[in-house]
Amino acid sequence: MNKELPPGLALQKVDERIMTLNVGPQHPGSGHMRIIVQIDGDFIVACDPDPGYVHRGEEKMAEYRNYITNIPHLERPVIHDSCNVLYPYVLGVEELLGIEVPERAKYIRVIASELNRCVYTMYWLAIYGIFLGHSTMFMWPAGDRELLIDLLEKMTGARVTHAHFVPGGVRNDLPPNFEDVCLRQVNYFEKRIKEYAAIFYDNPILIARTANTGVLSREDAIRLGTTGSVLRASGVDYDLRKKEPYDVYDELDFQTNVLKEGDSYARSKIPWLDMMESCRIIRHALQKMPKSGSVRVKLKPNPKGGDASVYKRVESGRGSLGCYIVSDKKPEPYRVKLSVGSFRNLIALPYLLKGEKLGNMPSVYWSLNYWPVEADR
Amino acid sequence: MSVIAPNFKFSEFVKSILDNIFWILLIFVLIGLPAVFIILFYIEMPVINGELLTPFLALTWLADPSRTLPILKAFMTTDLFRIAAFPGFGFAALLAAGTIFIERKMLAKLQLRVGPFYCGKIEGILQLMGDGLKLISKEIIIPAKADKPIFWAAPIIFVATAAAFVALIPVAPGWVVADVDVGLLAVFAIIGFFPIITILSAWSSNSKFPFIGGIRALHQMVSFEIPLILSLLGVVILTGTLNLSEIVASQTNFPWIIFLPIGAIIFFITILAELERIPFDLPEAESEIVAGWLTEFSGMIYGLVQLGTYLKLYAFAALFVVLFLGGWTGPMIWPPFPEEIITDGIVIGPIHAKIPGLPVFSQEMLNGVLWFVIKTVGVIFFILLPRGVFPRIRIDMLLSLGWYKLIGLAFVNIFIALGLLYAGVLGPGGIL
């Protein structure tokens, strides 16, 4: 005879235990996307990400504008990382049009790109802090970010949407005396981010909360095609700045940060370590940069690409960022496709959240270095 | 062209004001005055300075301070004053509000920002008042499928319970709203209400995030109530009484925190959890479950819950002071009331006013209140400080902390207290 459970415990179906939660798009822990989460008690049994709330059709718009007027709107997906978002497009257009970039412009591009990576990472880190309920970690990066934004403002004239990279170089030369200011600000910035270890990265509560949660093994990281900090936190040494150096990265001295754990803690630590490498790169680039020279090859108005296609990629703040341009002898590109790191990392979210506790959802989600606007394009 | 009131005429505006004044006066004369007299007829008027206070005599208070002070003193002995103003609600709310302001400024300094700045002339001192006014003026939105009576009642019960908790706290010798012999038991009973109110409001709002928040609050508060109660048993064992005033009186020589530091630490951690403060703010964890059990509250309903939370914050900090830091005891630092004002009165130029009935408060009472305030503000400060330093912890970590570590430590604390008692060091008949 079967042992019968008391009436309160005997549920008719398993489904009755499961509650569906709509996390987002209006939720303080989701960003501009929706995650449909099914929970059984405190455990997530299924997760279905639903991006697309900020889809702006950048790729469609790019087919209607010529190669130069595409620049200001293609950087919109991540305005905090606008130089890096433009970088592959500009490299691709340069290959299509067969332009050689002056040496000084290459160094300026690298400096701008690294500054922008830090700006983006600080913003990301601020939100990671507030997702974990650490309000100081929200305010500090948001404030220290201003240092680099001021530098970029001096450099490009705009605080976030720079539109600084153009096919053939950069828009403007550096302002006078920029090198000294940059060196001073970057040194102070590095000193500041090292202080974050004491309040955030070495915090015992933080380590207890995020270590061993959302573990992505090396094999799965490769199989899911993740990129950037997610990939490097899982023990894969793959950084495009080293593996496929563009512009002058092969002449600069830096190293790739790789951690083996693959958990949320490692994923959140990699961008922070990368910022210190960025500071190193900037210092080295400032040292090696030619002190004078042209920074832009002047293009003919309305340049036309050949009948070709290029795929260029760079390492952005969120991982590999590729741009596939098909041209058909017209001033406008026939097709522009941005293959963005956020969109590629999103596939890991349902995989990682399955079986996690609900309390781990924000930390795992944001440790994927995900930027909803970029994923939607 | 946009005009705020297109049909505005100044004459009509004046007329409407005059109309309003007329109707108010008419209603007051026809209904208000008779009502006042009817009420005064049935109320037993106090006898002050040998003469019965009549309504007509009462009007002379406004002019003569020598008549005002005795009335004031008579009023201060009533229960109404104690509940509403001094050791009760008003005092607690004011103290909590002041501390919240200090907390916001301090947290802002910690996070390298300015904090409240524009509201009020000095460093945004009126910010809390501004926030309160904003909450009052906002619309209250109630979910369509909410259980409305409970949804309305829950915040009010919450504030009432917090106020009941405040009523048990002795502030100065003799100054306590409810001086019950089983004071500490009453505190435990009142604390036991909070999870019920939380789960009621969470359930009645008929929404998923409040429900999860309510369940979390229930888990958290219930599991931390046990170490809370156990950590206070040491004090009860040593003093042999449950009356809070007597517990304070037993600490005139030394506060209990010297002998029971483990108990004090456990009690402090459980306070953080009961108050849903970071790092234990799981029931309101913003990035996970929006605002937890407060998600559906809006307008003044939310304001009431905040008020209740502040009162609770004050009450717990005050309880810590009463039990472990010696309450109002402390060296006399309040200056004595100047004698010449009592004997000679106040001389301002040609005016020579002699005010009988001074001083209003005794020196001991003022000194006790001062020490109590200093200690309570210090404790509140320490309760609020972790907010700038720690992230939120997870529910399973919280529960294992409550059930395994704190309860075990609480028993250690009890054994220390028992050891001190049986060794004859402390307690009734002890050598100290």
Next chain:
Amino acid sequence: MSSDSDNEQIEATSDAKSASAKTSPPSEKEIELPKFEKGLADKIVEKFGTRIKVAFVKPDRVRINVGRDDVKEVAEFLRDVLNFDHAESVSGVDYPQDKEIEVVYHLGSYTDSSLARQILVLATRAQREENPIPGNDTTKLPSLREIFYSVEFHEREIFEMFGVYFQGHPDNRRLLLPEDWADLPPLRKDFAIKGR
């Protein structure tokens, strides 16, 4: 900082460059093909012969065009033999005049360090219909999701943006577009932006 003389110089060089750009693509092919990339292309040609067509071999980039029936087999060969382990990007390109929609897989490798720089471009074409009914017309391709797990969301995106139905994909739902989108798939060329 920049002066007039600089500008003139740049103008002159850019003219020379653009002139060379027009002539360079054919000359590049004739002169030298990068060795490693040539080896990759040769391996694929050796295996599949005429069923595939090597479109170009450039430094770090090899592109092969495959018919829609062979794409799965080729992809499996690329993964198992040539060690390409993930798809970086899947793009659709609409060619209304050919009545075809091209789907381009950009494959990369994390495990094989010699392939770290390489991107193998695998292109295939699906039939295009003038009046698409996404999912219920002939615009179909075999899904590569079982071979490269990472194409899952990319193929969902192609399905909604171009109307290419991927047979064998377990989850052919909308991803970016709203649920009630009832217009043409928006990245097709005949979907015009208003005012343009």
